[in-house]
Amino acid sequence: MHAANGDIRPAYRDYSAWLTDQSLERLRQKHAQADLLFRRLGITFTVYGEDEGGERLIPFDVIPRIISHEEWSVLERGAIQRVDALNAFLHDIYHEQEIIRAGVVPAELVMTNEAFQPQMLGLDLPRRVYAHVSGVDVVRVDDKTFYVLEDNVRTPSGVSYMLENRETMMRLFPDLFAQSVVAPVDRYAEYLLRSLQAVAPPGVDDPTVVLMTPGQYNSAYFEHAFLAMEMGIELVEGRDLFVDSGSIFMRTTEGPKRVDVIYRRVDDGFIDPLVFNPDSALGVPGMLSVVRSGRVTVCNAMGTGVADDKAMYCFVPDMIRFYLGEEPVLQNVPTYSCRKPDDLKYVLDNIADLVVKEVHGSGGYGMLVGPKATKAQCDDFKQRLKAEPDNYIAQPTLALSTCPTLVEEGIAPRHVDLRPYVLSGEKTRVVPGGLTRVALKAGSLVVNSSQGGGTKDTWVLEAPAVIEEEE
Amino acid sequence: MLSSTADNLFWMARYMERSENTARLLTGLYHMSLLPARRGAQAGLWEGLFQSEDERNAYLAKYDSFKTDPVLTYMVLDRDNSSSIRSCVWSARENVRATRHVLTTDMWETVNSTWLDIAQTTYADMQDMGHHEFLEWIKVRSHLFRGVAHGTMRRGEAFEFWRMGVFIERAENTIRLLAARAHTFKPTGPVSREDTATLDYYQWGTLLRSVNAYKAYREIYKSQIDPRRVVELLTLNAEIPRSVMACVEEICEVLEGLRPRSRCFEQSRDLLNRLQSARIDRVYRTGMARFLEDYRAGLHDLSLQIQKDFLMIQ
Numbered sequence: 065m066h067a068a069n070g071d072i073r074p075a076y077r078d079y080s081a082w083l084t085d086q087s088l089e090r091l092r093q094k095h096a097q098a099d100l101l102f103r104r105l106g107i108t109f110t111v112y113g114e115d116e117g118g119e120r121l122i123p124f125d126v127i128p129r130i131i132s133h134e135e136w137s138v139l140e141r142g143a144i145q146r147v148d149a150l151n152a153f154l155h156d157i158y159h160e161q162e163i164i165r166a167g168v169v170p171a172e173l174v175m176t177n178e179a180f181q182p183q184m185l186g187l188d189l190p191r192r193v194y195a196h197v198s199g200v201d202v203v204r205v206d207d208k209t210f211y212v213l214e215d216n217v218r219t220p221s222g223v224s225y226m227l228e229n230r231e232t233m234m235r236l237f238p239d240l241f242a243q244s245v246v247a248p249v250d251r252y253a254e255y256l257l258r259s260l261q262a263v264a265p266p267g268v269d270d271p272t273v274v275l276m277t278p279g280q281y282n283s284a285y286f287e288h289a290f291l292a293m294e295m296g297i298e299l300v301e302g303r304d305l306f307v308d309s310g311s312i313f314m315r316t317t318e319g320p321k322r323v324d325v326i327y328r329r330v331d332d333g334f335i336d337p338l339v340f341n342p343d344s345a346l347g348v349p350g351m352l353s354v355v356r357s358g359r360v361t362v363c364n365a366m367g368t369g370v371a372d373d374k375a376m377y378c379f380v381p382d383m384i385r386f387y388l389g390e391e392p393v394l395q396n397v398p399t400y401s402c403r404k405p406d407d408l409k410y411v412l413d414n415i416a417d418l419v420v421k422e423v424h425g426s427g428g429y430g431m432l433v434g435p436k437a438t439k440a441q442c443d444d445f446k447q448r449l450k451a452e453p454d455n456y457i458a459q460p461t462l463a464l465s466t467c468p469t470l471v472e473e474g475i476a477p478r479h480v481d482l483r484p485y486v487l488s489g490e491k492t493r494v495v496p497g498g499l500t501r502v503a504l505k506a507g508s509l510v511v512n513s514s515q516g517g518g519t520k521d522t523w524v525l526e527a528p529a530v531i532e533e534e535e
Numbered sequence: 536m537l538s539s540t541a542d543n544l545f546w547m548a549r550y551m552e553r554s555e556n557t558a559r560l561l562t563g564l565y566h567m568s569l570l571p572a573r574r575g576a577q578a579g580l581w582e583g584l585f586q587s588e589d590e591r592n593a594y595l596a597k598y599d600s601f602k603t604d605p606v607l608t609y610m611v612l613d614r615d616n617s618s619s620i621r622s623c624v625w626s627a628r629e630n631v632r633a634t635r636h637v638l639t640t641d642m643w644e645t646v647n648s649t650w651l652d653i654a655q656t657t658y659a660d661m662q663d664m665g666h667h668e669f670l671e672w673i674k675v676r677s678h679l680f681r682g683v684a685h686g687t688m689r690r691g692e693a694f695e696f697w698r699m700g701v702f703i704e705r706a707e708n709t710i711r712l713l714a715a716r717a718h719t720f721k722p723t724g725p726v727s728r729e730d731t732a733t734l735d736y737y738q739w740g741t742l743l744r745s746v747n748a749y750k751a752y753r754e755i756y757k758s759q760i761d762p763r764r765v766v767e768l769l770t771l772n773a774e775i776p777r778s779v780m781a782c783v784e785e786i787c788e789v790l791e792g793l794r795p796r797s798r799c800f801e802q803s804r805d806l807l808n809r810l811q812s813a814r815i816d817r818v819y820r821t822g823m824a825r826f827l828e829d830y831r832a833g834l835h836d837l838s839l840q841i842q843k844d845f846l847m848i849q
Contacts (some may be wrong), residue, residue, distance in 0.1 A: 105640075106632065280633045293636035304537050315538045317692060317793075317845045479685050 123518030142394030179365025253294030259489025548700025
């Protein structure tokens, strides 16, 4: 809420005045109300390995994170630029591979990447889009600078929280919205549907779009059902689909119906048991052959994962320069790639000041936070680094910005990050907002829900001009 | 609509309806258990709930006697009993969860909050609240769900599959209710004509009340409670919403609208014809228990055929 010099940020000025008038008790009351709302609506994620009790709420904080119009326009530009470059990169590595031939990205990083999908080589995708839905995780480190933490271009989740958090805030604090200039987020589903329709196979006029889920016991099932409902499309599982004479059909009460676009929330490895994991009951036998013949579009495309791992992350600024001929709007966190001997030496010498991450790790697992680790833990990680340097990157610990948050002690600053959602189809766009995750433990930098993080509503303030227009 | 979605809707309706019908059945029996015990009339009262050997054995594996507390625990809250009210609400809720994208928010919220409440309920809570009040609450939640469905669902396929589930389940339950009565309340030993009449009054009267047909009986027959007429009212009278006839009429209507040339529509017409041509005196002579059992089997076959015609996933 405060800038580096201690002043209240302009974006927070109105809200801060309002907050000063609120009693802690009223806020706590609203907080309890929000919990009840989320539980009644069933906005939960499933915890694996538990039975009927295994549904949890992600803690929700009633104090929003506010982003000024100016900050947002930078973020927006930067996120779009990044995703455009990633899509160009994906098209390139599955076609001419110019970026490799130009020596910008090392060939082995691409070709030996587990997520690289040889089946996708030479395939032409509608509008050359691979990542239709992307989540670009960013943090702010000072008044002006946002760093990108990572790009999520496989099946990024959490967008339902962006929408439900707003919905809940509007139910709890209608007075705040009546007079504020918060940009609405609720058109996300409409934009998503439009993007999905825009990448239908050529020649299909009125495409049938479906959302494919692993099923109701998947941790993100609520989100899958929510998005299908918001878009008015069928929510299907693998068993609802089958391949016949070169197309994909779904089983309906009126017989088979052809499917043109599949927004899948199932990982690559489970999509087609004939090609990938033969034990998977989640996929559709023969689906990949239909993808390859171009008679169905799978979103996000298979093999997008090659662009979003932590090793490739270092090269995204180069991709932006290479494909778009522009300078990156958003900065990468300075990253040491342990596969480079110089970087490895630096990391080993300075491990206590760094965060070390596994290239393929996610969810806050498989990492070392140097300043918080014991000497033994650091030594252990050094051994791992020496054994498998390719598998690790390291970054300096950042002075992340904080946001006021309602916790047991009252209102206190907690570290936050932000995931804006980028949609690519007929054009690339970002809904003004995103998912703000907050580390609820004092001093913690880990915001993952699996590690006890919570979420907040994210307010992007509209430009004054826009409001005048509407008046 | 996806076959799997239709399947979920069908079962969602059945489970919700089943929870209500079990509550009705238990309310009736609970009231009977409070009546003055005359000549062993209550012997076997709760035991009669368990009509098959399997059901009996499943119960006896956990509880040692057929008394009010254990039977109610088992039938209402036992999570291992897949037909307990709690399990029905859970199953309904899971089916709604799987199809919430085609249902209205109000429907989901209604089932979900019912589940959240019952999930926390213990037998002690139920005793505190009073058995009658608790079972009444279940009924109200089912009424509410039905009302919400009627008041908010688009009149399309989803609505029809939901309706079909409701009426198949309800028809089966009314038969089950009558069969349980035929099973349970056989007076033991020689009894006087007057005792029989008193017993009939309490037992069949309670049954009528449990399906809200007591007043209708009085209006229609204007005479004392006679088992034969109770059966006639609850099977053959289309004016009574929980009668088998009323339910089968609804099923025919739904199937005719959905798929008039299907096998299951034919079957439903046959079932309707059987009721329309039945006469209670003839039924009584050939044996009520057999009539009920045959008809239940017919409904079961219809249910299987519906699944074959519309809902089969593989």
